[in-house]
């Protein structure tokens with residue numbers, strides 16, 4: 201699941217104060233643009249993959265209604281981390297794992313803010329790894 205058009209517009213949570221006291225995002229909306237074809241080629245050995253192209257949260261409606269065992273979130277920005285985490289939390293299989301790739305990122309503060317807001321709301325513990333990734337195991 202990816203826009204393949206890049207990160208899109210940042211929210212205020214995705215910005216940091218610069219030396220002049222202005223809030224700025226450290227990325228551009230088009231950063232990480234790619235294409236489904238690039239991913240399909242790279243994952244050629246896995247013919248059963250499904251690629252869902254579009255913006256989160258809208259593209260979440262495109263996913264099959266099912267239980268998930270493993271979810272890896274790597275969307276950098278506040279809104280897609282918030283809305284993906286909310287979506288998958290209620291659809292995880294017992295013992296399922298959700299990883300936030302950008303939890304410890306110095307470039308993408310919104311990924312941590314969204315994750316911590318939802319963890320606090322649901323009283324969820326997590327593990328933070330040396331890589332900066334964080335993971336929730338859903339009971």
Ligand SMILES: C[S@@+](CC[C@H](N)C(=O)[O-])C[C@H]1O[C@@H](n2cnc3c(N)ncnc32)[C@H](O)[C@@H]1O
Nearest residue numbers: 202203204205206207232254255256274275280
């Ligand atoms: C750092 S890249 C990671 C891509 C991939 N996981 C990888 O490791 O190559 C972040 C990705 O999040 C996607 N993204 C960011 N915000 C999004 C949103 N609201 N909806 C869909 N995709 C989004 C971007 O298009 C980009 O491909």
